[in-house]
Amino acid sequence: MKKIRIPAPVWTVGLFIALLAAPFAARSQYQQHIMVMTLMAAVLASSWNIIGGYTGYTSLGHAAFFGLGGYLVAWTNNRYGWHPFISSWFLALVVMVIALIMGWISLRTQGSAFVVVTIAVVFIFRLLALNLSDITNGAKGLTQPRPGWAGIPWSPEVIKIPFYYIMLALLSLTIFVSWRIRQSKFGMGLIAIREDEGKAESVGIDTMMYKVLAFGISAYFVAVAGGIYSYFFTFIDPSFVFGIFTSVTMVLMAILGGRGTLWGPILGAFIMAPLSDWIVGKFGGSQIHLAVFGGILLLVMLFMPQGILPTLIEFLNKRAKARNVSAGNPS
Amino acid sequence: MTIPSFHLFVQTLILGGLVGGVYALMASGLTLIFGVMRVINVAHGAFLILGAYITYELFQYFKIDPIASILITMPVFFGAGWLIQRYMLSRIANPEQTSVLVTFALALVLEGILGFIFQTTARMVTPSYTSDAFIFATYRFPVTRLIGFGTALLIILLLYLILQYTNLGRAIRATTQDPRAAQLMGINTSMISAFTFALGLSTAAAGGSLLSIIYSFNPSSQADWIARTLSIIVLGGMGSIPGALIAALTLGVMEQMTSIVVTLYWSPIVFYFFLFFTLIIRPQGLLGEIIREKG
Numbered sequence: 001m002k003k004i005r006i007p008a009p010v011w012t013v014g015l016f017i018a019l020l021a022a023p024f025a026a027r028s029q030y031q032q033h034i035m036v037m038t039l040m041a042a043v044l045a046s047s048w049n050i051i052g053g054y055t056g057y058t059s060l061g062h063a064a065f066f067g068l069g070g071y072l073v074a075w076t077n078n079r080y081g082w083h084p085f086i087s088s089w090f091l092a093l094v095v096m097v098i099a100l101i102m103g104w105i106s107l108r109t110q111g112s113a114f115v116v117v118t119i120a121v122v123f124i125f126r127l128l129a130l131n132l133s134d135i136t137n138g139a140k141g142l143t144q145p146r147p148g149w150a151g152i153p154w155s156p157e158v159i160k161i162p163f164y165y166i167m168l169a170l171l172s173l174t175i176f177v178s179w180r181i182r183q184s185k186f187g188m189g190l191i192a193i194r195e196d197e198g199k200a201e202s203v204g205i206d207t208m209m210y211k212v213l214a215f216g217i218s219a220y221f222v223a224v225a226g227g228i229y230s231y232f233f234t235f236i237d238p239s240f241v242f243g244i245f246t247s248v249t250m251v252l253m254a255i256l257g258g259r260g261t262l263w264g265p266i267l268g269a270f271i272m273a274p275l276s277d278w279i280v281g282k283f284g285g286s287q288i289h290l291a292v293f294g295g296i297l298l299l300v301m302l303f304m305p306q307g308i309l310p311t312l313i314e315f316l317n318k319r320a321k322a323r324n325v326s327a328g329n330p331s
Numbered sequence: 332m333t334i335p336s337f338h339l340f341v342q343t344l345i346l347g348g349l350v351g352g353v354y355a356l357m358a359s360g361l362t363l364i365f366g367v368m369r370v371i372n373v374a375h376g377a378f379l380i381l382g383a384y385i386t387y388e389l390f391q392y393f394k395i396d397p398i399a400s401i402l403i404t405m406p407v408f409f410g411a412g413w414l415i416q417r418y419m420l421s422r423i424a425n426p427e428q429t430s431v432l433v434t435f436a437l438a439l440v441l442e443g444i445l446g447f448i449f450q451t452t453a454r455m456v457t458p459s460y461t462s463d464a465f466i467f468a469t470y471r472f473p474v475t476r477l478i479g480f481g482t483a484l485l486i487i488l489l490l491y492l493i494l495q496y497t498n499l500g501r502a503i504r505a506t507t508q509d510p511r512a513a514q515l516m517g518i519n520t521s522m523i524s525a526f527t528f529a530l531g532l533s534t535a536a537a538g539g540s541l542l543s544i545i546y547s548f549n550p551s552s553q554a555d556w557i558a559r560t561l562s563i564i565v566l567g568g569m570g571s572i573p574g575a576l577i578a579a580l581t582l583g584v585m586e587q588m589t590s591i592v593v594t595l596y597w598s599p600i601v602f603y604f605f606l607f608f609t610l611i612i613r614p615q616g617l618l619g620e621i622i623r624e625k626g
Binding site for chain 1: 369371419422423424427428429430431432433435436437438439440441442443444445446447451550551554558561562565596597599600602603604606607610611614
């Protein structure tokens with residue numbers, strides 16, 4: 001049988017068209033809501049993957065950038081009336097500068113020490129958000145007016161639609177940048193750092209520069225998503241956005257799908273985001289969803305540390321090879 | 332900002348020092364585990380809270396004194412630690428890279444289950460001596476903190492004696508220094524790892540019981556405790572028990588000072604600050620070796 005290969009651009013464009021039409025296929029607002037959350041999760045996982053996957057530095061600090069983006073957007077919206085759909089993109093640049101400084105300091109450490117330092121980053125920002133209550137409104141968090149445009153609020157029936165498309169735009173941009181990085185010399189450098197940082201340095205890669213840049217870029221999209229998120233919910237809760245759990249969900253989705261691959265984190269997000277919403281819905285306000293999340297992470301780490309996509313590809317390759325051998329034409 | 336009077340200053344030193352002893356016990360197990368296995372057990376905070384809840388239940392239903400319940404919780408945690416190491420941690424491929432994520436997952440599971448059972452209400456174990464205090468030369472010594480401090484030092488001393496004077500302790504120390512050489516000398520290092528993890532978790536059991544009479548707790552407070560204990564072992568030097576003791580007393584006092592001079596709400600900044608900057612400026616901490624670099 002002749003094998004039919006669908007070229008990558010075709011299925012990418014096909015997927016994109018399907019995603020464009022998706023909100024109108026939704027049967028309820030709730031489904032649209034989950035679609036928005038799934039796209040956001042994909043942005044987070046895919047963006048985290050730039051530092052956590054390509055470069056191999058497991059950051060548990062990205063919740064800080066998510067929260068910072070959210071707070072900046074909420075604050076400027078309340079104070080100056082800046083529309084979050086526009087301000088998110090610019091304010092995330094501010095977060096990116098903060099991330100570059102944080103990265104420049106923290107990327108001196110490696111391995112577990114780096115993970116611990118990034119945990120500390122999240123704790124520090126949470127403490128600031130809780131205590132600088134003149135700006136952040138303390139533990140009560142910040143609220144925003146109902147979403148709308150030019151002073152006219154969007155009608156409740158279609159309110160999810162604009163959020164869906166702006167998240168889709170953000171996700172497309174994130175995937176595009178991630179893909180471009182993967183193809184570029186910069187991306188090769190990042191992968192070299194992951195494989196062997198000492199050797200990467202000895203062949204002339206400015207490893208510090210590369211790592212800090214990757215950290216900054218990876219923080220940017222997370223911050224934009226945080227800004228849009230705060231408007232979507234019109235509320236931002238310091239203990240949630242500046243919580244290690246928020247960071248861990250990004251890590252879990254990326255690892256589940258396959259960290260370091262372009263599509264793995266997206267796959268992970270498309271599995272985990274609807275699943276986690278279902279879990280939270282099923283068990284209500286109880287904390288059992290933490291246990292389910294932790295359990296999945298544990299299982300993945302123990303039995304499929306490479307993630308779904310690489311495991312699948314390896315399996316298919318092995319099978320193709322076996323078939324070739326049995327057909328008498330070894331590769 | 333308020334500048335404390337001399338009397339308040341000394342009182343703060345006393346309170347901070349006493350609680351620092353308890354921190355030292357909590358951190359000693361964590362640093363021991365890191366020393367032998369190069370595993371940062373991020374679930375340590377969750378195990379502390381689990382220990383605190385077990386102590387709470389034992390006190391509530393069986394009227395067992397929180398200090399006496401240490402004799403129950405320690406062996407249970409020892410066994411649990413043994414099993415977790417044998418059947419979970421020993422399976423992970425690249426512990427220095429992935430152990431943080433695995434133990435973090437474990438912490439989430441524990442927090443989720445505790446939250447499911449106990450909800451988020453803050454609890455505290457209140458034996459009859461909860462609000463008693465000795466007054467010595469006008470300074471207050473709360474009984475719970477005195478008991479906590481004394482018990483903690485006793486257990487640390489025991490731990491020290493085990494490490495220093497038993498064959499098992501020698502094997503543990505040898506494994507800390509050079510796992511391969513230790514293995515070549517005939518030490519069963521995988522057994523030693525299991526034993527160390529078990530020992531480390533049993534200190535968390537004792538720490539949890541002491542925590543329950545000094546602080547109020549709920550399932551999500553595990554994050555605060557992991558921040559506290561991590562910053563202590565990072566400052567003291569990962570793997571060093573004397574380092575953990577010094578760092579715990581220092582940070583205990585600094586935390587208490589911050590809560591007096593600034594406000595209670597800012598006091599955790601002490602831990603986060605040291606957690607962030609120690610690893611960057613002096614990765615080996617006060618007394619310890621540089622964390623082995625990746626690759």
